[in-house]
Amino acid sequence: MRTVQVTLLFCLCLCLCGCVVAPGASPSTQQVRALAAQDDAITDFSALALRYRDSYERLQPYLDTQQDALEKRLDRQRRDMYRDVAHISLALSQYLQALGQLARQDRHAMTAEINSAGVAIRAWPDAGINDEAVTAATIVLRLLARLQGEAGQRAVLAQTLQEGNLPVQTLLATLTHLLSLYDRAGDNERDIVLGLLETDIAFTEAPAQRLLAVLAKTVQQSKKEEYRLYGLRHTLTRQKLSALARQHALLSGMEPP
Amino acid sequence: MMVTPNQPALAGALPEQPLAEQLGDELTLTAATLHAALRRAIARRGEDGANAISQQQVQTIFALEVALRQQANTLYARAAGSVLAVLAGEQQQLQSLLLTVRRTMERHDDARLWIGVATGVLNLGSAVLSGNPERILTQLARLRERLP
Numbered sequence: 001m002r003t004v005q006v007t008l009l010f011c012l013c014l015c016l017c018g019c020v021v022a023p024g025a026s027p028s029t030q031q032v033r034a035l036a037a038q039d040d041a042i043t044d045f046s047a048l049a050l051r052y053r054d055s056y057e058r059l060q061p062y063l064d065t066q067q068d069a070l071e072k073r074l075d076r077q078r079r080d081m082y083r084d085v086a087h088i089s090l091a092l093s094q095y096l097q098a099l100g101q102l103a104r105q106d107r108h109a110m111t112a113e114i115n116s117a118g119v120a121i122r123a124w125p126d127a128g129i130n131d132e133a134v135t136a137a138t139i140v141l142r143l144l145a146r147l148q149g150e151a152g153q154r155a156v157l158a159q160t161l162q163e164g165n166l167p168v169q170t171l172l173a174t175l176t177h178l179l180s181l182y183d184r185a186g187d188n189e190r191d192i193v194l195g196l197l198e199t200d201i202a203f204t205e206a207p208a209q210r211l212l213a214v215l216a217k218t219v220q221q222s223k224k225e226e227y228r229l230y231g232l233r234h235t236l237t238r239q240k241l242s243a244l245a246r247q248h249a250l251l252s253g254m255e256p257p
Numbered sequence: 258m259m260v261t262p263n264q265p266a267l268a269g270a271l272p273e274q275p276l277a278e279q280l281g282d283e284l285t286l287t288a289a290t291l292h293a294a295l296r297r298a299i300a301r302r303g304e305d306g307a308n309a310i311s312q313q314q315v316q317t318i319f320a321l322e323v324a325l326r327q328q329a330n331t332l333y334a335r336a337a338g339s340v341l342a343v344l345a346g347e348q349q350q351l352q353s354l355l356l357t358v359r360r361t362m363e364r365h366d367d368a369r370l371w372i373g374v375a376t377g378v379l380n381l382g383s384a385v386l387s388g389n390p391e392r393i394l395t396q397l398a399r400l401r402e403r404l405p
Contacts, residue, residue, distance in 0.1 A: 188326035
């Protein structure tokens with residue numbers, strides 16, 4: 001008899017489980033956590049935005065008075081713009097962090113509820129339920145609660161991703177566009193710095209200028225390497241931003257950009 | 258006819274952000290062409306003898322190159338931060354003209370010509386930055402005259 005009761009309870013629970021399991025389309029918490037971990041794209045972008053903002057400091061030693069005056073004006077513009085750019089980056093990174101937290105939290109564990117349910121079962125006035133049955137029932141309840149909780153969590157995540165997709169795509173596209181402008185401006189900065197070194201080095205043939213030539217060539221080498229590495233960082237960051245946009249769209253069930 | 262205060266002064270002159278960006282690219286390319294020519298002239302100094310490019314000429318041309326790059330960066334900043342008020346219809350015209358400028362500079366290795374053309378491009382750039390359609394048209398016409 002007891003076995004029948006327990007079996008019935010199991011069946012009831014399994015039926016309930018079938019009702020509450022989320023449709024397969026919603027992303028798993030693991031997928032969302034992986035997406036949230038892609039926020040290093042934003043960190044990398046922010047570092048490059050900061051480098052763009054500080055262009056004047058690097059250029060200044062290579063400019064004459066007139067060029068310096070123009071660059072100073074540009075410096076103010078870049079600094080003003082940076083504030084807006086920092087806000088966009090912050091908004092995106094906060095969103096991704098929140099998403100990660102949402103996917104990590106054991107939001108629907110309901111441990112307390114399950115334990116009190118176990119007590120209630122035990123205190124069922126119609127006797128005939130032994131400890132074994134109570135334990136079995138509690139395990140099933142816990143399983144049910146976990147499934148229900150997971151389904152609930154996944155539903156919340158799916159909804160968040162769907163609602164967030166449009167603004168996220170817009171902001172990521174903006175960052176990508178800005179990055180491409182920073183990249184081109186950075187190339188001009190590089191060509192001014194390296195160009196001045198190159199044209200000046202060409203006229204340091206006199207023996208008295210030998211030391212100057214050697215020093216200038218050393219600076220030229222290190223500057224070439226610096227700009228080459230930042231060029232690579234630009235490429236990598238662009239790829240990361242694009243991967244982030246694609247993955248977000250995929251998990252939100254939208255067409256990737 | 259009454260003009261209401263809210264009516265834009267130039268109906269066709271809607272701000273176009275991509276224009277600033279494209280012009281920035283054109284100025285950058287012009288600077289690169291100028292630099293390539295400069296580099297060739299420096300490399301040829303030994304062969305050119307008395308006609309070799311002087312350090313002062315190199316500095317003058319390089320200063321033009323820097324000005325072109327700074328102007329390009331100003332346009333990129335403009336594209337990033339705000340919008341550029343310029344006649345929309347002028348876009349194509351500017352593009353094809355700047356292309357001609359670059360081709361011309363690639364063909365001719367005459368320092369005087371580069372200086373003239375690069376100055377023309379520079380003036381055009383500052384006219385565009387000023388957002389004054391009349392100045393843009395004047396500079397366009399002047400640049401055309403300089404082209405062989």
